[in-house]
Amino acid sequence: MKRSEKAIGSVANYVDERTGAAKWLKKNLTKVFPDHWSFMLGEICLYSFIILLLSGTFLTFWFDPSQRDVVYNGAYSPLSGVSMSSAYASTLHISFDVRGGLLMRQIHHWAALIFMAAIVAHLFRVFFTGAFRKPREFNWIIGIGLLTFGIVEGFLGYSLPDDLLSGTGIRIAEAIIQALPVVGSYLAFFAFGGPFPGTAFIPRIFIVHVLILPGLFLALITIHLMLVWYQKHTQFPGPGRTEKNVVGYPLMPVYMAKAGGFFFIVFSVTAFLGAVASINPIWLYGPYTPGQISAGSQPDWYMGWLDGLVRMAPPLETHAFGHTISWNILLPGLILPGILFTGMALYPFIESWVTGDKREHHLLDRPRNAPNRTALGAMSIAFMIISLVNGGNDIIATHFHLTINGIMWFTRIGLFIVPPIVFIITKRICLSLQRADRDLVLHGKETGRLVMLPSGEMVEVHEQLTDAQKWTLTQHQQPDALPAPLPESATRGLKGKLRKRMNQAHAIQIPAPTLSELKELDHH
Amino acid sequence: MSSIERFQNPGLPEHVHRKADTDPKAAKRAEQQVAILFLLSALGTVGTIAAYIYIRSDLYVYIPILGSTNVQQMSLGIGLTVATLCIGLGAIQWAKKLMPDTEVIQERHELRSEDQDRADFVETFKERGGEAGIARRPLIKRTLGIALGVVGLSPLVLLRDLGPMPKKYFETTNWTAGTRLVLDPGGAYIKPSDLEVGAVAQVLPELPKGTERTLENVGKDAVLLIRLRPEDFNLDAERLSWTYNGIIAFSKICTHMGCAVALYEQQTHHLLCPCHQSTFDVTRAAKVVFGPAARPLPQLAISVDAGGYLVAKQGFTVPVGPSYWERNSSNG
Structure with a gap:
């Protein structure tokens, strides 16, 4: 035996005698993971989170989370002698006096943007492929939690430097708290330690940003990954793949190398962006004061x-009995997002209630094969995009020479009209794609080769799909195969009628072609 | 209909060997590629360290598109990019070209436990619960309920000192009858003649000697002074009497969410809040003409004192800034 092998043996022996881990490890080193590019989206979330922990820790060594007044006299001369908070001054110090400080700040900010973008993309992947179905509902809810906390964490993060732009964001957050009925002004005073802006807020959100939320993230991500591990990853349908197996490559060595390598690639992307793409240049905004503001004030995109x-x-x-309720703040700032996020978290249960489907699903849906779900998702995205457009209405107006009022009215009306239209169009597209699949299976691929028959007729030669392709295009569940159409008792009353209506909408499908049909066609 | 034949799952496709699996030369090439990438990564790290030590940190260059860029920060970033990218590419090339690429099938085990185990669990749970006797002893159950129900209150109570009570804070400002207007920044007194028609100035109330101005003050006291031609106003008699020679004063704090309403459009006499685009018409006492704000900006009555300087005639008659539950908005 070689020396290195002997060493591995004795280390394994030492650890195993104390933990008994060898049996578990032996089984799990060869655990199989299915392969698909879209499964990398979740990995990007994890890796950018690790990058955020690393770069964030670096920043805390110099950042002073304090609203104590100081007079700046660092390397950035335009602000020399200006009175500002210590938080802002130390952020300037990181940007101009600490070698690599600006780079780390920019890596941290870019990684945060990528983190949020990857979470949203990962959510789309899971939603559109139906990966949230039984038994993965818990992981869906944890994911919604991570998205929500991610938005809060990002907002707190870009608020910390206490510059004019971020201070304006905090001012708005304070106004939302203040607008809460009954408790608003008290909560605002408790949160800010007195009147806005005070000196308590930055230190308080600092501890939430660097300890409480990251701790929560770590816990939730751990559970998220343990569930993925334990339930085994979903896979796309294809030859050899069934609800009862996992087809892919083993963890060691292939996935270790691929996933480990991918971490470094994600890191390199954030490092590159941090090196060349300036982001949040706080020195241009100046320190925060409630009496000033910069034109074109914009939050980061996930708040947009x-x-x-x-x-x-x-x-x-509403003004009544000496009290004021600000629907203009509560409705768009709390009630509507609350409904949207609750609906999103409950979606797996709603869908399973509508379809009556209580089975386990490990094979993913191709989005076209779940037209109703896909249309719902597209509709939600349309809603978000229209809101986002209005969040940047001032920037769009100046760039495209439009009026803010015009954009505002377009989005006010569009918010109600565009999503339903997108729903209908998406559903139609899905059904058309199903028809195209059906044609492809029954009639084969167009080869572009023209053949002249003895009669002089010209025909295009069609090439049959392979068995693997035929299977992939026809394996999906057909509505008539869904477990028992809803029983009579379940469709009574308003709730029952709604369920029946949604159940029917959900079941609209183009029948998948069968081998019998193909054989019949071949006869002719 | 009953004899419909569906397509059958054809099973895993046959494994196709890669070039490196069969051709030792191709395998050797792949090995070299991986090795070169790892070496490049090490070079990247060396470059990063060199940039840290040898490049001056106050050296800037102008790069098209990117603008003025700090050479050291950028070199550190590029070095780090090379160092990490090449490790990543190397590892993935290694996995794709040289590690086994035969797809493996693993069976899924059913997630649910055996029926017997589940039944046993429920049984054990009931049995142990019965041993505690919680069902048989309602007194213990109820008192425990009370204790657990209130135990969480103490940490909540302990949070009380997070901040003081708001009391009348939202309703008051430092503006009172006779308070002089001072420029912000600067702090100079203002005569009506200092403002030309069309001019805008941000002002604050003069504070009693020895009082230092805080950001909290500014957040409530900030006022915009705008001079129009007197004939441009479209105000009732009372509000017109609050202006002076065409000079009108409004709270600068938006009644929507408290941002500074800083954009004044001279042609239309509109004030625009850059946060959510609430638009106020200066000629009509800052009436909301567009956007989400529900109330006009509070107007400050101004006049001149014996010295000819602008002063407030009285404090604000309504609270400034965004709404809150206790705000009595029936009179504006």
């Missing part, structure tokens, strides 16, 4: 849709 909703809200307030 919320800001867009707030911008388009009607000027509605």
